[in-house]
């Protein structure tokens with residue numbers, strides 16, 4: 472992405488923000504001396520150079536009137552809590568269309584500013600509780616979301632459910648977040664369920680999920696549940712976007728559990744053994760004991776919170792209210808120690824770097840000089856004529872030489 476391109480996005484942000492909100496801008500400017508003057512999505516408030524601010528706000532509006540109207544309509548609808556506006560906004564962040572992608576960033580920046588304002592008013596407390604739910608297919612994630620989701624809307628919360636499903640990228644069909652196990656929740660006016668997009672890379676799905684979280688929060692959803700299957704890297708991606716990461720394990724031994732990666736158990740703030748009902752109670756207890764002792768041996772993620780292993784049944788509802796209490800307790804501990812805020816700040820950085828990685832790679836791959844050299848170098852590497860290291864160096868050289 473060339474500086475001019477960066478600026479063009481910045482202008483939209485500036486243009487749109489200056490009309491409706493000055494806070495967004497204050498958060499979005501970096502030092503003018505920096506080579507590429509990135510708009511940062513950083514949430515930490517810093518004093519910015521006024522001249523930069525003025526310079527950028529001068530570049531008002533190459534948004535067309537139609538685009539401005541669209542953004543205003545989406546923003547007002549979203550903030551007003553209208554589901555159709557939320558759905559349309561998420562579709563906008565999921566788009567591959569370059570111009571619409573830019574519009575999505577302008578919208579997001581405004582929603583972020585709105586959310587920050589809300590957080591400031593509530594004394595820095597995050598407006599929403601983000602919970603990641605992971606586990607092997609069939610663990611009972613969707614059934615659990617249906618039960619806890621209903622319980623939470625019953626308590627007056629607004630719950631959104633988002634799905635990250637890398638398998639849907641390849642198979643084109645997503646079972647996750649589908650509404651068959653969430654029949655009641657999907658009819659609940661205080662719940663919003665969004666299946667995983669069925670195209671794109673895991674990186675792309677991760678980005679749009681992160682952005683969808685922001686949009687859901689802007690629309691007033693105070694609990695955001697992100698469901699993912701234990702496939703590939705998706706669990707790690709989800710662990711990097713939530714306040715609390717919950718691993719759900721079915722009460723079956725052997726093969727089914729072997730798929731659960733050790734690394735992901737380390738990420739878990741809570742392990743939930745599901746289906747603890749009927750004849751499954753005994754194996755559920757056994758798994759609970761196994762995980763409790765396994766957790767003791769693992770590296771601790773937090774100074775104030777020891778991961779716990781609990782049992783629930785979505786069928787009988789047993790253990791679900793207690794589980795929610797535990798989750799609230801976690802949130803309180805993490806908030807009062809400041810760890811939650813630090814976790815979120817770190818996540819913002821991780822998110823930024825994963826975007827850079829994805830975009831930088833795409834930029835590299837699409838670069839004309841790289842594309843011209845690539846086929847020959849690839850075939851020479853394949854037949855062992857030159858080393859992969861040398862080929863990579865040569866490609867990077869043509870890339871940087873022709874910038």
Ligand SMILES: Nc1nc2c(ncn2[C@@H]2O[C@H](COP(=O)(O)OP(=O)(O)O)[C@@H](O)[C@H]2O)c(=O)[nH]1
Nearest residue numbers: 608609610611612613614615652746784785786
């Ligand atoms: N006995 C029992 N079965 C359950 C429970 N929760 C889910 N199941 C069953 O487990 C299967 C997988 O559930 P699902 O929620 O789709 O799992 P997911 O793939 O992790 O989302 C379904 O056949 C459910 O009926 C439970 O609490 N008790």
Ligand SMILES: [Mg+2]
Nearest residue numbers: 612613647648
């Ligand atoms: Mg499911």
